[in-house]
Amino acid sequence: MSGPSIEAVNLSKRYGSFLALSNLSLKIEGSKCVGFLGPNGAGKTTTLKIFTDMIRASEGKALINGIDVHVDKRKALSSVGSLIESPEIYPSLTPREALSMVSEIRGLPRAEKRKKIEDVVSEVKMEEWLDKKVGKFSKGMKQRINIASALLSDPDVFLLDEPTTGLDPRGMAEVRDIVKSLKTRNRLIFMSSHLLNEVQDICDEVAMIDHGKLLVYDSLSNVTRRASSDGGNIVEIELSREIDQQTVNNDIASLANVSVVERPDPKRIRIHFSGGIQNQEKLLLDLASMKIGMISFHPSTSALEDTYLKLIKDTL
Amino acid sequence: MSKEPGTSVSTTGSRILPTSVSQVGTITKYEILNYFRSRRFFILLAIGLIISGIFTALVAYYGVSNVAPCLPSTCSTPALAFYSFWWGNSITFVIVLSGIFFGGDAISGEFQNKTGYFLVANPLRRSSIYIGKWLGALIASVIVLAIYAGITVGNGLFYFGANVPFQFVESLSFSILYLIAVLGFTFFFSSLFKSSSMSILVTAILFLFAFSLIQLIVANLVQIEPWFIITYGSGIIGNVLMDTYPTTQPIRGPGPGGRDGTTYAVTIPEGIMILLVYFIATAILGLVLFERKEFT
Ligand SMILES: Nc1ncnc2c1ncn2[C@@H]1O[C@H](COP(=O)(O)OP(=O)(O)O)[C@@H](O)[C@H]1O
Ligand SMILES: [Mg+2]
Numbered sequence: 001m002s003g004p005s006i007e008a009v010n011l012s013k014r015y016g017s018f019l020a021l022s023n024l025s026l027k028i029e030g031s032k033c034v035g036f037l038g039p040n041g042a043g044k045t046t047t048l049k050i051f052t053d054m055i056r057a058s059e060g061k062a063l064i065n066g067i068d069v070h071v072d073k074r075k076a077l078s079s080v081g082s083l084i085e086s087p088e089i090y091p092s093l094t095p096r097e098a099l100s101m102v103s104e105i106r107g108l109p110r111a112e113k114r115k116k117i118e119d120v121v122s123e124v125k126m127e128e129w130l131d132k133k134v135g136k137f138s139k140g141m142k143q144r145i146n147i148a149s150a151l152l153s154d155p156d157v158f159l160l161d162e163p164t165t166g167l168d169p170r171g172m173a174e175v176r177d178i179v180k181s182l183k184t185r186n187r188l189i190f191m192s193s194h195l196l197n198e199v200q201d202i203c204d205e206v207a208m209i210d211h212g213k214l215l216v217y218d219s220l221s222n223v224t225r226r227a228s229s230d231g232g233n234i235v236e237i238e239l240s241r242e243i244d245q246q247t248v249n250n251d252i253a254s255l256a257n258v259s260v261v262e263r264p265d266p267k268r269i270r271i272h273f274s275g276g277i278q279n280q281e282k283l284l285l286d287l288a289s290m291k292i293g294m295i296s297f298h299p300s301t302s303a304l305e306d307t308y309l310k311l312i313k314d315t316l
Numbered sequence: 317m318s319k320e321p322g323t324s325v326s327t328t329g330s331r332i333l334p335t336s337v338s339q340v341g342t343i344t345k346y347e348i349l350n351y352f353r354s355r356r357f358f359i360l361l362a363i364g365l366i367i368s369g370i371f372t373a374l375v376a377y378y379g380v381s382n383v384a385p386c387l388p389s390t391c392s393t394p395a396l397a398f399y400s401f402w403w404g405n406s407i408t409f410v411i412v413l414s415g416i417f418f419g420g421d422a423i424s425g426e427f428q429n430k431t432g433y434f435l436v437a438n439p440l441r442r443s444s445i446y447i448g449k450w451l452g453a454l455i456a457s458v459i460v461l462a463i464y465a466g467i468t469v470g471n472g473l474f475y476f477g478a479n480v481p482f483q484f485v486e487s488l489s490f491s492i493l494y495l496i497a498v499l500g501f502t503f504f505f506s507s508l509f510k511s512s513s514m515s516i517l518v519t520a521i522l523f524l525f526a527f528s529l530i531q532l533i534v535a536n537l538v539q540i541e542p543w544f545i546i547t548y549g550s551g552i553i554g555n556v557l558m559d560t561y562p563t564t565q566p567i568r569g570p571g572p573g574g575r576d577g578t579t580y581a582v583t584i585p586e587g588i589m590i591l592l593v594y595f596i597a598t599a600i601l602g603l604v605l606f607e608r609k610e611f612t
Contacts, residue, residue: 015612049611049612052436052437053436053437054433054436054437054610054611055610055611055612056608056610073439073440073441074333074336074439074440074441075333075439076439077437077438077439078333078439080437080439082437084433084437085430085433086430086433087430087431087432087433087434087437088429088430088431088433088434089431089434090346090350090431092350092353092354093346093349093350093353097346097349098434100346101342101343101345101346101435102435102438104334104339104342104345105334105339105342105343105435105438105439105440106333106334106438106439107332107333107334146434149434
């Protein structure tokens with residue numbers, strides 16, 4: 001059996017004469033998290049709404065696990081959990097009731113239903129509110145219940161449209177943790193966001209969109225690599241203890257392929273290096289063996305940011 | 317494939333969904349639950365009780381033979397005169413109110429309040445949502461109607477004993493048919509709009525004034541049988557309670573120079589036909605509209 005997949009085939013969407021989505025083709029396969037990154041108005045929500053048959057494509061089709069969503073919605077969405085914009089729940093229902101409705105529609109076995117609802121509600125940290133009417137909830141609380149609803153039937157594919165919007169910073173962090181935990185459960189996650197750091201924090205791959213056009217779809221590290229025009233790369237490492245400038249200059253700067261090392265603060269360094277992914281791997285091994293207290297190693301945000309801004313500017 | 321406790325086995329695309337019919341049942345169930353928690357249902361119930369209360373008081377105060385007189389020349393059973401007075405004069409109003417309360421924004425409200433977004437991205441047909449909500453509205457309305465009928469019959473039993481005229485049972489059945497047609501219509505109408513209050517307002521105007529007005533103009537001034545108007549079809553509800561069922565008749569204009577004309581009376585088969593056609597046509601149109609509607 002092949003892994004979960006979603007595929008957009010020449011998707012276009014027109015609102016009147018306005019082309020909101022232009023000939024988008026994208027195939028994502030397997031268990032991974034793909035960030036759908038683009039500024040406001042890029043066409044992210046439009047794409048996700050076509051994938052959930054909330055709107056119809058003007059041209060092209062959207063397939064989930066090989067099934068055309070518009071042709072057989074029931075089958076295509078049977079293993080999809082989605083959160084598109086911020087749906088409202090009937091205010092007079094409680095989360096338990098609203099989620100019961102969803103689990104009955106999705107055919108969760110009766111015996112599992114109760115426990116499953118309690119599990120997903122505690123996953124979004126709303127257990128205290130399980131039997132209170134939704135009408136009194138804040139926007140962020142409703143969003144958590146919407147996320148619980150997407151998790152309810154243990155789907156293989158998640159379509160999440162800016163899932164952290166409307167949440168306070170702590171809520172955002174919690175939702176990101178939930179999405180990260182989904183990755184460990186063999187799921188395909190397609191998550192839109194206009195926040196670069198969010199995508200970078202959660203996802204393995206990124207699809208960038210602007211003005212309804214797909215700009216790039218690749219792994220985060222490959223996209224980052226495009227940032228530097230000289231073909232070089234930047235990684236940032238964080239340390240548990242302070243490092244002195246001398247160690248940086250003598251030991252790190254002399255590692256293979258390293259061109260420049262910066263030390264923005266005593267517990268953080270930025271390393272510019274040349275070459276591809278093999279060199280990055282070697283660099284990680286070398287750094288680890290130095291036992292300098294490295295606690296994280298990731299491609300530089302600013303490098304990806306450059307790419308993001310550059311790609312977006314190119315479509316203007 | 318071995319199953320370890322605590323790990324879920326991935327089953328790409330092979331989840332077993334309930335049938336569409338059972339999904340309709342789920343939507344209906346929660347729609348009714350929602351109604352029972354809503355102010356609207358209780359307001360409608362209260363209106364029904366107030367109307368019942370007024371009738372009960374009228375009958376008790378003035379005496380049943382005065383408010384619903386049964387003259388020997390034209391009336392064979394006093395009980396029929398009573399039911400005609402009570403049910404015949406009020407039930408279409410109660411039905412129309414149910415239609416406005418439960419159907420007026422049934423679909424438009426799902427868009428305006430964004431509650432539709434909670435359901436629509438789930439693996440179920442749009443038609444299941446529409447039909448489930450429609451059945452919920454029908455059941456809620458039938459409950460109100462049943463309570464109203466219960467009070468009517470209660471009074472009838474008190475004054476006339478156990479001989480409920482068979483015409484009342486007919487009228488009750490036609491009332492349900494009218495309710496079905498009205499809800500079909502209001503659901504269709506509500507899927508034309510994206511604003512709750514707009515669609516409630518328009519359906520209220522149509523059913524409370526416009527249809528009766530058009531019917532009046534068409535029948536009296538234009539002198540055509542208004543068979544294309546739903547309220548004309550609903551005439552069978554009251555007509556069947558009359559001692560002799562009214563018929564379409566030529567009338568002589570009053571005085572010299574008065575125009576001759578016709579008073580139209582809908583026959584039972586015509587009435588049933590009008591209501592059925594209204595229901596079927598609006599149900600199909602409403603379903604098609606909802607199916608094509610974009611959740612933008
Ligand atoms: N119903 C609509 N009618 C007209 N234009 C729309 C409609 N919905 C979205 N758009 C336009 O389509 C573009 C893409 O919108 P959207 O997909 O919501 O962007 P994103 O989710 O990436 O912020 C925007 O320019 C937006 O103004
Ligand atoms: Mg959006």
